[in-house]
Amino acid sequence: MSDISKVLIVGGGIGGLCAAIALRRQGISVDLVEIxxxxxxxxxxxxxxxxVVRxxxxxxxLDHYLxxxxxxxxxxxxxxxxxxxxxxxxxxxxxxxxxANVGISRLALHQVLSGTAIELGAEVRLGITVETLEQDADGVDxxxxxxxxxxxxxVVGADGVYSKIRGMLFGDTYTPRFTGQAVWRYNFPRHPSIDHLASYTGAEGNAGLVPLADNLMYMFSTSHEPGNPWYEPEQLAELMRDRIKHIGGLVGELxxxxxxxxxxxxxxxxxxxVDEPWFxxxxxxxxxxxxxxTPHLGQGAGMAIEDALVLSLELVSGGSLDERLERFMARRFERCKYISGNSILAGEREMAHDASFDRIGLTKAMLARTAEPI
Incomplete structure (x- = not known):
């Protein structure tokens, strides 16, 4: 049983919900607020x-949503x-x-995670977030x-790329940066040949097809969008078709x-x-x-899920809270930095139309790295 008896989680996305589940399974009381x-x-x-499946x-x-x-x-x-x-x-x-892998709709995943967190006793409140934090040696008001x-x-800040908690800790030292790219996604009935993740790559574009269910798959594509333009909602279908116009095969047919x-x-x-301790x-x-x-290596949510599990394990281990959080950082920092840096690199090479970029080699290296125990 942990001496950390009550934790606040700020943010009800995948990372926050997985943290709530993991901490409740360790017997830790959890309040979760979602804005x-x-x-x-x-x-x-x-x-x-x-x-991530592991x-x-x-x-x-996992058994609840397979x-x-x-x-x-x-x-x-x-x-x-x-x-x-x-x-x-x-x-x-x-x-x-x-x-080895799973494709799932975000709605189905959310339903399982939120339902499990509540079933395990996490107290969830919607429509609110943190206004102020004040720390002392024993706790946070x-x-x-x-x-x-x-x-x-x-207090665990799992409140996303625009994190209010990050701003409370670090001011404006770390602010989101637009990479120059955007991602497009669209659902289709699953084609019989898409029984695996299919990635179509080349100097003139890229796309992928991901199975989500027996009768459902989605297409994704990334594109260079200089200046981060805003598009009229009614333009999006035409624009997505334009972004994949150089791609043939099944993507072209669709x-x-x-x-x-x-x-x-x-x-x-x-x-x-955040290029320093996250606490x-x-x-x-x-x-x-x-x-x-970026989504180029498909590991963004996976890293958040791993964070949640490692945090739950370290909080019930020995030492002071500072020592436990330092061990959390030792297990997470370099792994997450590897994924972050190489995901961004893949996008930069796409924007440069770099035909020599070894996407296959990067994918294999990423799979080997993430297979290592956390």
């Missing part, structure tokens, strides 16, 4: 690669005309009874935006089916990395609040 008054989720689907199994939630997901083992990399270049076999890191207040032994602008999910890429005293950042990166 959205309607707990909706943004986006289409998410890829959970082998390391940690979700350790969190005890029926709502699409399990697959391999990653296929193709040229822009759909010709196969390499098939990278997955590793079943969670054990032989579990798949918190005033919330609705005027209520509480006292906690640890292109003209992108007709509903309301179903296009367009997101400029913004990154931030001050009894306040800690995890996930995108500390290390938001």
């Amino acid at each position: 959205k008054s309607e707990w909706t989720v943004y986006g289409v689907g998410i890829i959970q690669q082998s390391n 940690e979700m199994a350790r969190l005890g939630v 029926d709502a997901a699409y399990a697959f083992d391999d990653v296929g990399i193709y040229d822009l005309q759909g010709n196969a270049r390499v098939r990278i076999p997955g590793q079943r890191l969670a054990g032989p009874e579990y798949p 918190v005033v919330f935006t609705d005027g209520s207040h509480g006292r906690y032994e640890l 292109r003209e089916q992108i007709t509903d602008s309301g179903q296009v999910v367009y997101k400029p890429m913004e990154v931030v990395f 001050k005293g009894r306040v800690l950042l995890i996930g995108d609040a500390a290390h938001a990166t």
Whole structure:
């Protein structure tokens, strides 16, 4: 049993919910506040690669959503005309009874994570966040935006790339930076050939197809968007078709089916990395609040999930709180920096139309690195 008995988690996204689940499984009392008054989720689907599948199994939630997901083992990399270049076999890191990878809709994942956190006893409040924090040697006094207040032994900022908690700790030292790219996503009925993650790459563009369920998959593509322009919502389908006009194969066949602008999910890429310890005293950042990166390696949410699990393990280990958080940093910092830096590098090479960039080599190196224990 941990001497940390009560924790506040700020942010109800994937990282915050996984932290709530992990801490409750350690017997730690959890309050979670989420600024959205309607707990909706943004986006289409998410890829959970082998390391993430391993940690979700350790969190005890994977079995709850496998029926709502699409399990697959391999990653296929193709040229822009759909010709196969390499098939990278997955590793079943969670054990032989579990798949190497999972594709799942963000809504289905959110429902499982939020339901599990509440079932385990996390106290969730929507429509509020932190107004002020005051620390002393024994705890943190918190005033919330609705005027209520509480006292906690640890506050975890899991409030995303625009983290208010990060600003409270570091001021404006770390602010999100637009990378020059954006990502486009669109749902389709699953094509029979998409029983794996299919990535189409070349100097003139890129796209991918990800299975989410027996009858559902999504397409993603990244594009150079100088100046971070704002587009009229009704333009998005036409613009997405334009961004993948140089891609053939199945992506080319699907292109003209992108007709509903309301179903296009367009997101400029913004990154931030806190290049020093992610905690001050009894306040800690995890996930995108500390290390938001681009989706090029498909590991952004995965790093937040790993953060949550490692935090729960270190909080019930020996030593002072400062020593435990230092051990958390030792296990997380370089791993997250590797993912962040190489994800950004892949995007920079795309924008430079660098035909010599070894995307296959980077993907293999990332899979090997993330297969290592955390």
